[in-house]
Structures are given as C-alpha cells and as structure tokens.
Amino acid sequence: MFSSKPYLDINKLVKWNLEFDLGLTNKSVKKGDVFLKEGQPCKHQYYILKGFVRVYYLDLEGNQITHWFCADDAIITSPFSYVKGERNILYFEAMEDTELVLISAPQLNTLIQHVPELGEGMRQMNAEFAMILSRRIMSIHTQTAEERYLNLMEQHPLLFQKAKLSQIASFLGITQQSLSRIRKNL
Amino acid sequence: MFSSKPYLDINKLVKWNLEFDLGLTNKSVKKGDVFLKEGQPCKHQYYILKGFVRVYYLDLEGNQITHWFCADDAIITSPFSYVKGERNILYFEAMEDTELVLISAPQLNTLIQHVPELGEGMRQMNAEFAMILSRRIMSIHTQTAEERYLNLMEQHPLLFQKAKLSQIASFLGITQQSLSRIRKNL
DNA sequence: TTACTTTTTTACCATAGGTTAAATTTTTCC
DNA sequence: GGAAAAATTTAACCTATGGTAAAAAAGTAA
Numbered sequence: 496m497f498s499s500k501p502y503l504d505i506n507k508l509v510k511w512n513l514e515f516d517l518g519l520t521n522k523s524v525k526k527g528d529v530f531l532k533e534g535q536p537c538k539h540q541y542y543i544l545k546g547f548v549r550v551y552y553l554d555l556e557g558n559q560i561t562h563w564f565c566a567d568d569a570i571i572t573s574p575f576s577y578v579k580g581e582r583n584i585l586y587f588e589a590m591e592d593t594e595l596v597l598i599s600a601p602q603l604n605t606l607i608q609h610v611p612e613l614g615e616g617m618r619q620m621n622a623e624f625a626m627i628l629s630r631r632i633m634s635i636h637t638q639t640a641e642e643r644y645l646n647l648m649e650q651h652p653l654l655f656q657k658a659k660l661s662q663i664a665s666f667l668g669i670t671q672q673s674l675s676r677i678r679k680n681l
Numbered sequence: 682m683f684s685s686k687p688y689l690d691i692n693k694l695v696k697w698n699l700e701f702d703l704g705l706t707n708k709s710v711k712k713g714d715v716f717l718k719e720g721q722p723c724k725h726q727y728y729i730l731k732g733f734v735r736v737y738y739l740d741l742e743g744n745q746i747t748h749w750f751c752a753d754d755a756i757i758t759s760p761f762s763y764v765k766g767e768r769n770i771l772y773f774e775a776m777e778d779t780e781l782v783l784i785s786a787p788q789l790n791t792l793i794q795h796v797p798e799l800g801e802g803m804r805q806m807n808a809e810f811a812m813i814l815s816r817r818i819m820s821i822h823t824q825t826a827e828e829r830y831l832n833l834m835e836q837h838p839l840l841f842q843k844a845k846l847s848q849i850a851s852f853l854g855i856t857q858q859s860l861s862r863i864r865k866n867l
Numbered sequence: 868t869t870a871c872t873t874t875t876t877t878a879c880c881a882t883a884g885g886t887t888a889a890a891t892t893t894t895t896c897c
Numbered sequence: 898g899g900a901a902a903a904a905t906t907t908a909a910c911c912t913a914t915g916g917t918a919a920a921a922a923a924g925t926a927a
Contacts, residue, residue, distance in 0.1 A: 552819065554822075555823070560819070560823065562815070562818070562819070574808050574809070574811055574812040575815075577808075578805055578808045578809060578812065579809065579812070604801060607800070607801075608797075611794070611797065611800075614793070614797075614800040614801070614804065615790060615800070617804050618800065618803050618804045619764055621804055621807035621808045621810075621811060622760050622763075622764045622807045622810075623760070623764060623765065624807075624808075624811045625760055625807060625810045625811040625814055626761060626764065626765070628811055628814035628815060628818060629748070629760065629761075631818060632748070632814065632817060632818060632821070633738065633746070633748070635818070635821055636740075636851070636854045637740045637741070637746065639884095640883075640884075641883095659903095659904070659905090661904075665822070668821060668822045669883095669884065669885085670885060670886085671904085671905075671906090672884090672885075672886080672887095672905090672906080673883080673884050673885070674905095675905060675906050675907075676883095676906085676907085677884095678905095678906090679906075825913080826913080845874070845875090846875065847874075847875085855913095855914070856914075856915060856916080857875075857876095858875090858876080858877085858914085858915075858916085858917095859913080859914055859915070860875095861875060861876050861877080862876085862914085864876090865877085868927100869926100870925100870926090870927080871925080871926080871927095872923100872924080872925075872926095873923080873924070873925090874921100874922080874923070874924080875920100875921080875922070875923080876919100877918100877919085877920070877921085878917100878918090878920095879916100879917090879918090879919105880915105880917090881914105881915080881916075881917100882914085882916095883912105883913090883914085883915090884912090884913085884914095885910105885911080885912075885913090886909100886910085886912095887909090887911100888907100888908090888909095889906100889907085889908085890905100890906080890907070890908095891906065891907085892903100892904080892905065892906080893903080893904065893905080894901100894902080894903070894904080895900100895901080895902070895903085896899105896900090897898105897899090897900085897901095
C-alpha cells in the first residue's frame with residue numbers, strides 16, 4: 496500500500512543508528528499480536544522490516560473498521576497521537592510475524608540534525624501519504640464498491656492471502672455481506 | 682478546514698523572504714478565477730493570505746467534485762504534481778477575491794536550510810494534513826451523509842455562505858438532490 | 868418591474884448497499 | 898479424523914442515496 500523506500504533507506508537507517516548513537520529499538524511481534532491499542536499513546540513511528548500490519552479502529556457499535564494495511568518497508572504511526580498528542584484511537588495488529596524498528600520523535604529529530612536532507616525526504620513522505628489518502632477519498636466519491644474491490648484485487652493481490660474478507664470489506668467501506676455479493680457477481 | 686498557522690507564521694515568512702532573498706511572489710485572484718487547472722503543473726505551494734479557495738476535480742462524466750475548501754492561512758498545493766511530478770488533476774478556484782503567496786519547492790528548501798526548525802514544522806504540517814484526510818475517510822465509513830452534513834454545519838458554518846450547496850454536496854460525497862432532501866428533513 | 872439565468876427543491880422510480888438471520892464452508896485444535 | 902469455532906456465503910427484505918426531470922426560488926441585469 497505504501498513504501499517508505501524512496502524516502503528512507505533502512506540500511507542507511509541502521510548505519511546512522513550506530514554512527515549517531517540514536518538508540519533505536521527493535522521489536523518482534525507474533526502473528527495476531529496487537530502492539531498498539533486505543534488509549535495507548537503512540538510515541539513512535541514503526542518501520543516494518545518484515546511482516547504485515549493492519550491498522551483499525553472501533554466504530555460506535557464496537558465493530559473493527561480497517562483503516563489501512565501496511566507491508567514491508569512501510570512506516571506507520573498514529574498521527575493523532577504521535578504528532579498532535581491527542582488520544583490514540585488506532586489499533587496496530589500484526590497479521591503475520593513482524594519485525595519492527597521503532598523511531599521516536601526525538602530520535603528522528605536528532606537524525607535529521609545529522610542528515611538534513613532526510614528532513615526533506617520525510618516531508619515528502621508525509622506529503623505522499625496525504626496524497627494516497629486523497630486518492631482514496633476520490634475513489635470513494637467516484638467509484639462503486641465493485642470498482643474499488645477490483646482495483647484492490649489488481650493492485651494488491653497478496654492482500655487477499657493475508658487478510659480476512661471482513662477486514663478487507665471494512666477497508667473498502669462496505670459490509671462483508673456486500674463484499675460477498677460483489678464477489679458472487681464476479 | 683485547515684490552518685498552517687501553528688506551523689508557518691506568515692509574518693515570519695515575509696521577514697525571511699527579505700532576509701534570505703527568497704524571491705517569493707504574490708498573486709491576487711478575482712472571485713471566480715480558476716488559478717490552477719488540470720494538466721497545468723503545480724510548481725508552488727499557495728499560502729492563502731486572505732480569501733477562500735475551492736479545490737475540485739472532474740469525474741468521468743465531467744462533474745466537478747469538490748475535494749476541499751481552504752480559507753485564510755491555509756497552504757494548498759496539488760501533491761500529485763508538486764511532490765511527485767505526476768500530471769495535475771486538480772482545479773483551484775477562488776470563491777472570493779483572494780491574495781496568495783506562492784512558494785516553490787526550491788524556495789522552501791532554501792528557507793529550511795536557513796531555518797532548520799521550520800523543516801520539522803512543515804513535516805508536522807504534512808502529517809496533520811494526512812490526519813485530517815484520515816478523519817474524513819473515517820467519517821465516510823462510520824457516519825451517514827446527514828451526520829456528516831450536520832458536522833460540517835457545526836464546524837464550518839461560514840462555508841455555507843461562501844459555497845454553493847451543489848459544491849458542498851460533492852464534498853460530502855452525495856448529490857445535491859440528496860443534500861436538499863437531507864436539509865428538508867432537518 | 869420584467870426578463871433571464873442560476874441555484875435549489877421536489878417528486879418519482881431505480882438501485883447499491885445495509886440488516887438480519889441462517890446455511891455453508893473453511894480453519895483450528897484435540 | 899472429527900468436533901468446535903471461525904469465516905464466508907446466501908437469502909429475503911429494507912433503506913439511503915442516485916438518476917431524471919420538472920417546478921420553484923433566488924439571483925442578476927436591463
């Protein structure tokens with residue numbers, strides 16, 4: 496769905512971590528683990544070395560609504576909490592065994608002081624992220640659920656091996672029954 | 682809808698423009714003017730000194746779909762074009778006489794070299810923008826059109842004096858007839 | 868005021884997607 | 898393998914929103 500590779504090379508990050516004594520921490524999570532929950536402040540950006548993560552939140556009835564999926568080389572955070580210090584409402588769930596590198600805001604700032612051009616990269620990365628979300632709003636406003644489903648199938652076929660259809664349905668903004676009906680009608 | 686004030690103080694920007702000889706340009710546009718069109722590369726970020734701007738795009742049938750509204754102290758750009766160099770699909774329309782300050786990517790980079798802490802601010806600004814878009818996707822997935830309309834009324838009452846209902850309807854993701862029906866049922 | 872244009876509302880029918888509930892298939896685990 | 902649990906599909910019915918077209922209202926200009 497999103498890769499940070501054009502903006503932050505993980506090999507360089509590991510090198511910088513030693514060179515500038517950033518103190519980055521690694522974290523391994525098992526399939527099924529929810530490593531960030533609603534109400535827990537999100538103090539880090541999580542670089543996914545390897546694995547697959549689903550970000551979701553709960554609606555008023557308590558249903559899980561998938562907000563996005565993230566694979567290798569993506570960076571995820573809960574912007575509400577990480578950037579603005581607001582109460583975190585997102586859950587981060589490992590859909591398979593996942594290796595993470597945690598980067599705190601102070602660590603990122605330190606790194607950018609040493610490597611100023613990375614600041615530009617991270618700025619662009621955030622801008623690209625906004626762009627992806629813009630596209631998604633546009634697709635909601637101009638495409639039917641069936642079209643969005645077919646696009647997703649085409650662009651992220653692996654997703655359908657890793658995520659439940661109910662999780663994909665809520666990502667598409669429909670119920671699992673509707674998704675099932677769409678699939679039936681090919 | 683969005684203010685850049687917490688991240689970029691316009692008075693400081695004007696001062697820096699002189700101090701570092703950035704060569705920022707101003708632009709005045711009249712009510713009704715479309716100052717960026719589909720296909721025109723977006724080379725700048727536009728700081729809205731004063732005014733009101735609607736950003737829209739065309740769907741396959743040629744209908745205008747409002748993507749967002751921007752008022753004083755917002756910064757807008759077409760990220761597809763500005764960040765990634767892709768073909769621009771957005772139209773920027775002044776809904777009233779509007780004063781803009783144009784900032785190119787090279788100018789912004791120069792400025793950040795002189796004022797490194799601004800880089801962090803711009804990064805946060807882009808992150809907040811992504812956050813706002815996230816919230817909008819969430820509202821589409823968890824609220825009815827009526828709820829989204831009432832929220833908009835409550836949070837941006839002035840919008841209803843400046844924009845046509847048809848423009849607000851497409852922003853909400855519904856037809857103007859649906860919006861009219863929602864208003865009728867209070 | 869009148870004429871003209873644009874915007875908004877209304878009405879009618881069509882349809883995508885939601886709701887509920889049950890049946891079926893797949894997965895998990897003993 | 899077989900029982901239990903979880904995931905998915907199916908079905909019948911319902912509702913919000915879309916599409917079309919026309920009427921009404923509001924805005925604009927002579």
